[in-house]
Amino acid sequence: MLTIAEQKISSTDLSKIVRFVDDYSGIQLSDKKQSMVEGRLRKRLRHLNMANFKVYTQFVLSASGKDEVIHLIDALTTNKTNFFREKDHFDYIVKTLLPKLVSQGIGRTRPLRIWSAGCSSGEEPYTLAMLLSEWNETHAPLDFEIIATDISISVLKKAKQALYTEKDIEPVPIDMRRKYFRRSIQDPNVLQVSGVVKNQVSFGILNFKNKIYRLPDKMDIIFCRNVLIYFDKTNQQDIINKFCQLLVPQGNLFLGHSESIHGLKLPLDLIGQTIYQKHDRVQI
Numbered sequence: 001m002l003t004i005a006e007q008k009i010s011s012t013d014l015s016k017i018v019r020f021v022d023d024y025s026g027i028q029l030s031d032k033k034q035s036m037v038e039g040r041l042r043k044r045l046r047h048l049n050m051a052n053f054k055v056y057t058q059f060v061l062s063a064s065g066k067d068e069v070i071h072l073i074d075a076l077t078t079n080k081t082n083f084f085r086e087k088d089h090f091d092y093i094v095k096t097l098l099p100k101l102v103s104q105g106i107g108r109t110r111p112l113r114i115w116s117a118g119c120s121s122g123e124e125p126y127t128l129a130m131l132l133s134e135w136n137e138t139h140a141p142l143d144f145e146i147i148a149t150d151i152s153i154s155v156l157k158k159a160k161q162a163l164y165t166e167k168d169i170e171p172v173p174i175d176m177r178r179k180y181f182r183r184s185i186q187d188p189n190v191l192q193v194s195g196v197v198k199n200q201v202s203f204g205i206l207n208f209k210n211k212i213y214r215l216p217d218k219m220d221i222i223f224c225r226n227v228l229i230y231f232d233k234t235n236q237q238d239i240i241n242k243f244c245q246l247l248v249p250q251g252n253l254f255l256g257h258s259e260s261i262h263g264l265k266l267p268l269d270l271i272g273q274t275i276y277q278k279h280d281r282v283q284i
């Protein structure tokens, strides 16, 4: 009998998994990803003590396997992220966007609201929280709220723990590292985001394939970077439409640098490198 390490997924089971993942999450895996799917699902086979991919596929697609779905999605999402990833977006926020929003009374008459959608392990929303904390040290303080969501429970768990390695925090400017990270007493190689920054971000689970995105308010800024690249045009149109409904007029959407809304019909203008602004007074 073959060991789990030697097992291969059949093309029929791979197609079933690929189709299911697309329907459930919008992520396009393509049948070419066979070795990636095998590699990532072997851990689930071992964990569940299952003999092969056929048994696993039958289980996860059956009613009795519905609790396994979250682990399947967890295993197959790509979670690469960094602090200050695509740094010019953060420069734009500090140099251009915040002065404009402040002049409109946002952050004073009501909180500035930011959503990091597809936040992975938290580096993106914590970068935003650090920048706003920095801003508040040198300007009249802004009231702000940052919501961060993802489909994957394992990255959300990591994000809530807010524990990073020295290597993880290398992109953070040195003065901000000193201010916003504390070395763990238990493990000196681990750094924790300080309470001031950590408490400014609320994390939650949200699947972009949901019909409705339940957020407490309309957003001034939505970050959805390096996520939609895994989706087809139909899903991209549907998801960005929902983002537009959740943005205030003139609110801003930030996509990843390799993403674009080219060919989609949306009430958005391009105002910077993958930075979009919602049309004023638009009703959609």
Ligand SMILES: C[S@@+](CC[C@H](N)C(=O)[O-])C[C@H]1O[C@@H](n2cnc3c(N)ncnc32)[C@H](O)[C@@H]1O
Residues within 6 Å of the ligand: 024, 025, 026, 027, 077, 078, 079, 080, 081, 082, 085, 117, 118, 119, 120, 121, 124, 149, 150, 151, 152, 155, 206, 207, 208, 209, 224, 225, 226, 227, 256
């Ligand atoms: C490559 S990471 C990007 C993280 C961060 N935005 C950045 O740019 O560094 C993509 C994230 O999107 C999440 N994701 C994938 N499909 C999703 C879906 N259907 N709903 C919500 N999040 C999803 C993944 O779990 C992953 O954490």
